[in-house]
Amino acid sequence: MEHTLKSQAHVADRPRPVKNYINNDPGIWSWMTTVDHKRIGVMYLVGVLSAFLIGGIFALLVRLTLMTPNHMLFGKVLMTAETYNRVFTLHGAIMVFLFIIPSVPAALGNFVLPLMLGAKDVAFPRLNLASFYLWVIGAIMAVMSMIFGAVDTGWTFYTPYSTSTSGTVTLMTMAVFVLGFSSIFTGINFVATVHKLRAPGMGWFEMPLFVWGIYSTAIIQVLATPLLGITLVLLALERVFNIGIFDPKIGGDPVLFQHFFWFYSHPAVYIMILPGMAIISELIPTFSRKTMFGYRAVAYSSVSLALLSFIVWGHHMFVAGQSQLATVIFSALTFLVAIPSGVKMFNWLGTMYKGNISLETPMLYAISFLLLFAIGGLTGIFLGTLSTDVHLTDTYFVVAHFHYVMMGGTVIAFIGGLHYWWPKMTGRMYTEKWAAIGCALVFWGFNQTFLTQFFLGSKGMPRRYYNYLDQFQPLHAFSTYGSWILGAGLFLTAINLLASLRKPYDAPDNPWGGTTLEWQTSSPPITHNFEDQPVLERAPYDYRPEVVSH
Amino acid sequence: MLPPQGSAYAGEVDTVYMALFWLSVFLFLGIAVPAIYFAWRYRYKPGRVTPHQTHNTLLEIIWSVIPLLLCIGIFFWGLDGWMKYAVAPGEAMEIQVVAKKWLWQFEYPDGSRTVGEVHVPVNKPVRFVMTSEDVLHDFFVPDMRVKHDIIPGRYTQVWFTPTVLGTHHVTCAEYCGKGHSDMQAKLVVENEADYQKFVETGGTEWEDYKMKPAEWGKLQWERKGCSTCHTIDGTRIASGGPSWKGIWGKMEKLNNGQEVLVNADYVRESMMQPSAKVVAGFEPIMPTFQGLLREHEIQGLMAFIKSLGNDPNGGPPAPTVLSLPPKPVDQKK
Numbered sequence: 049m050e051h052t053l054k055s056q057a058h059v060a061d062r063p064r065p066v067k068n069y070i071n072n073d074p075g076i077w078s079w080m081t082t083v084d085h086k087r088i089g090v091m092y093l094v095g096v097l098s099a100f101l102i103g104g105i106f107a108l109l110v111r112l113t114l115m116t117p118n119h120m121l122f123g124k125v126l127m128t129a130e131t132y133n134r135v136f137t138l139h140g141a142i143m144v145f146l147f148i149i150p151s152v153p154a155a156l157g158n159f160v161l162p163l164m165l166g167a168k169d170v171a172f173p174r175l176n177l178a179s180f181y182l183w184v185i186g187a188i189m190a191v192m193s194m195i196f197g198a199v200d201t202g203w204t205f206y207t208p209y210s211t212s213t214s215g216t217v218t219l220m221t222m223a224v225f226v227l228g229f230s231s232i233f234t235g236i237n238f239v240a241t242v243h244k245l246r247a248p249g250m251g252w253f254e255m256p257l258f259v260w261g262i263y264s265t266a267i268i269q270v271l272a273t274p275l276l277g278i279t280l281v282l283l284a285l286e287r288v289f290n291i292g293i294f295d296p297k298i299g300g301d302p303v304l305f306q307h308f309f310w311f312y313s314h315p316a317v318y319i320m321i322l323p324g325m326a327i328i329s330e331l332i333p334t335f336s337r338k339t340m341f342g343y344r345a346v347a348y349s350s351v352s353l354a355l356l357s358f359i360v361w362g363h364h365m366f367v368a369g370q371s372q373l374a375t376v377i378f379s380a381l382t383f384l385v386a387i388p389s390g391v392k393m394f395n396w397l398g399t400m401y402k403g404n405i406s407l408e409t410p411m412l413y414a415i416s417f418l419l420l421f422a423i424g425g426l427t428g429i430f431l432g433t434l435s436t437d438v439h440l441t442d443t444y445f446v447v448a449h450f451h452y453v454m455m456g457g458t459v460i461a462f463i464g465g466l467h468y469w470w471p472k473m474t475g476r477m478y479t480e481k482w483a484a485i486g487c488a489l490v491f492w493g494f495n496q497t498f499l500t501q502f503f504l505g506s507k508g509m510p511r512r513y514y515n516y517l518d519q520f521q522p523l524h525a526f527s528t529y530g531s532w533i534l535g536a537g538l539f540l541t542a543i544n545l546l547a548s549l550r551k552p553y554d555a556p557d558n559p560w561g562g563t564t565l566e567w568q569t570s571s572p573p574i575t576h577n578f579e580d581q582p583v584l585e586r587a588p589y590d591y592r593p594e595v596v597s598h
Numbered sequence: 599m600l601p602p603q604g605s606a607y608a609g610e611v612d613t614v615y616m617a618l619f620w621l622s623v624f625l626f627l628g629i630a631v632p633a634i635y636f637a638w639r640y641r642y643k644p645g646r647v648t649p650h651q652t653h654n655t656l657l658e659i660i661w662s663v664i665p666l667l668l669c670i671g672i673f674f675w676g677l678d679g680w681m682k683y684a685v686a687p688g689e690a691m692e693i694q695v696v697a698k699k700w701l702w703q704f705e706y707p708d709g710s711r712t713v714g715e716v717h718v719p720v721n722k723p724v725r726f727v728m729t730s731e732d733v734l735h736d737f738f739v740p741d742m743r744v745k746h747d748i749i750p751g752r753y754t755q756v757w758f759t760p761t762v763l764g765t766h767h768v769t770c771a772e773y774c775g776k777g778h779s780d781m782q783a784k785l786v787v788e789n790e791a792d793y794q795k796f797v798e799t800g801g802t803e804w805e806d807y808k809m810k811p812a813e814w815g816k817l818q819w820e821r822k823g824c825s826t827c828h829t830i831d832g833t834r835i836a837s838g839g840p841s842w843k844g845i846w847g848k849m850e851k852l853n854n855g856q857e858v859l860v861n862a863d864y865v866r867e868s869m870m871q872p873s874a875k876v877v878a879g880f881e882p883i884m885p886t887f888q889g890l891l892r893e894h895e896i897q898g899l900m901a902f903i904k905s906l907g908n909d910p911n912g913g914p915p916a917p918t919v920l921s922l923p924p925k926p927v928d929q930k931k
């Protein structure tokens with residue numbers, strides 16, 4: 049275990065406590081009724097990873113259907129247009145609402161945030177459990193809408209298609225409504241926790257950057273999610289009682305729905321990406337063993353992204369029929385998003401400069417994130433620019449762009465964070481070699497799948513297409529082959545992590561030489577997190593030797 | 599990387615696109631090269647002490663202000679091109695577009711109409727005034743680099759000045775259900791004389807009329823969009839209607855339990871009021887072709903359907919194609 053040794057050369061382990069949060073009162077009932085943020089985090093983790101698996105299988109099916117223009121596989125048509133529309137809808141809805149939105153905040157955040165603050169738990173432990181069960185109820189409703197019918201609206205539920213199509217759209221929108229409340233409760237909880245439960249000595253600018261990111265996210269969750277809720281309620285009312293809100297046939301306005309939808313769903317993009325950035329802000333200083341460069345700039349950029357996220361929703365609607373003046377203003381505002389994103393990027397690079405960088409798996413994911421998120425961000429410029437957006441919007445260019453941000457950004461950061469905190473959460477080290485190979489496969493497969501789609505989109509291939517012109521076939525096939533490599537990489541990663549659970553506890557308290565408080569307790573932590581109330585003695589990411597040896 | 603350019607405007611968009619492309623390549627390398635270089639150059643060595651650099655205000659200002667200036671420049675460049683897209687010249691010819699699940703219908707200034715195919719004269723600005731009969735659609739012409747959503751109950755517009763003769767592609771870019779990806783149309787850019795002839799004859803070369811009625815009808819099956827839903831080989835299209843093979847003269851079961859003889863009257867009624875008598879096992883999803891088919895086109899289609907019958911000589915008689923439009927006067931040479 050060379051990597052462990054070199055990283056923790058300066059960390060002296062205490063004897064591992066016999067009782068920890070996992071084996072203290074094990075039974076299933078004690079887990080289901082727990083108010084321990086660590087257990088809730090683990091249950092969320094199991095939930096969101098299951099959703100990731102289902103959403104991923106749907107994604108592979110979509111790619112398989114598009115591999116050939118006649119959708120044949122072994123001499124049979126894989127799926128009809130109706131089935132295809134349902135499958136891509138479920139892929140999108142599951143990935144956004146059941147996986148990505150809760151992935152980092154609710155699963156990793158729940159586990160790590162109180163530990164990082166030196167707290168015993170979140171501010172409202174019971175509310176935390178309630179939000180988990182709301183997630184479960186929402187997930188069950190979403191699964192039921194798949195079993196008892198189908199939804200073929202796309203994850204965006206655009207009207208009047210969504211108010212006129214058959215199927216279980218109402219049930220699905222109510223599922224998303226319930227999931228929204230799960231998200232709001234988590235947000236409220238985290239805001240209160242960050243304000244009230246910081247360890248003695250921890251001022252706002254001694255908080256780890258992960259906390260800053262999750263805090264900014266929580267603010268958006270609390271402010272924006274209610275709007276999604278009310279919009280979906282209006283949609284359901286229109287479907288059930290024929291109230292004319294969005295359907296022009298009964299006096300509504302379909303573009304109004306898009307405004308409502310994106311007024312939530314654009315901030316939701318930041319609910320998804322800010323936690324990813326927050327993880328990267330932990331990984332880079334830790335594995336560079338160097339003081340975080342521009343700590344305040346990175347913290348402020350999280351907050352400014354959260355605020356900007358509320359005033360750029362119209363850039364999803366440049367050709368949707370909003371007023372032309374609005375289009376111009378939204379384009380101008382959209383460019384502002386580039387500034388804080390760039391600031392984060394440059395400060396991460398500044399942190400690596402003259403560092404002492406070891407390339408364990410979490411750092412490999414962090415560097416993957418830098419490259420993939422750079423592509424995701426830069427292609428966003430094409431879409432924010434008015435004249436090029438008109439050609440590129442609603443094509444595969446957009447599909448590729450948001451996959452680079454959501455998957456290349458958030459999901460890559462999530463998996464990196466999972467590897468980073470895995471020893472803390474489970475008390476076990478995974479096999480470094482297989483984790484690194486998994487990361488390489490994911491990076492390769494992801495780029496082959498989605499870089500290809502920028503070219504498809506530029507050539508004019510519209511999104512959500514079952515049939516396509518023959519000229520697009522080679523690129524579609526190439527993209528599909530990439531999805532298999534991506535799938536194989538994720539599968540390998542999952543097996544490697546799960547295999548580590550068969551071993552006895554072997555993780556040291558601080559395998560990576562981290563400076564934040566979660567590394568000062570045992571791996572896995574005891575039920576009450578810390579033996580004594582920790583007091584912050586050094587700022588996070590302070591790697592000066594005189595401070596470390598102190 | 600981009601589709602062929604069908605207009606001067608397309609060239610302007612492509613200039614911006616290519617500039618952004620190379621800028622992105624440059625900036626990507628500006629991030630990727632340091633990231634990988636630092637990971638190698640400053641790779642882990644036990645005991646190495648890293649400098650305590652907390653921040654550098656000047657650097658923060660530099661890497662905020664330079665991207666900001668760059669972004670302001672790009673915004674105005676994009677705005678400049680977009681203004682041309684957004685404002686159609688007053689003299690532009692108007693074509694009315696009606697989009698519905700899942701076909702395109704075009705109406706020309708003289709009132710003639712086509713389905714699934716639109717002809718425009720070269721080098722003249724043309725404006726499409728669009729509305730939808732059901733859900734959202736989107737008029738996307740990749741070669742012209744233009745696109746706009748089509749909204750039921752409202753009118754939106756797209757315009758361009760085509761400069762390249764030949765056929766371009768119109769494709770629906772806003773998700774509209776199971777036939778979304780089949781919602782295609784041909785955009786034919788032709789010179790003024792050919793365009794005038796097209797409008798007069800309804801898109802039919804005069805030579806077509808020399809064809810036998812069934813052959814002429816087959817051409818209509820392809821041109822008017824019938825082939826999107828009705829096969830002629832007995833197979834069934836998943837979201838479509840009955841195949842035409844062998845139906846002429848047949849007693850068809852309807853979804854209300856009654857039966858109907860497939861003859862000229864039934865076929866005509868099915869084109870004009872498609873939901874009046876729906877064959878059992880099919881959904882009433884066909885749009886009406888009232889006003890979209892000329893009399894001789896309907897008759898040609900009937901002759902074609904009859905020719906696909908089990909017994910082309912049996913069954914009720916199909917009308918013969920009689921009402922040819924007047925032969926255009928000014929033929930090319």
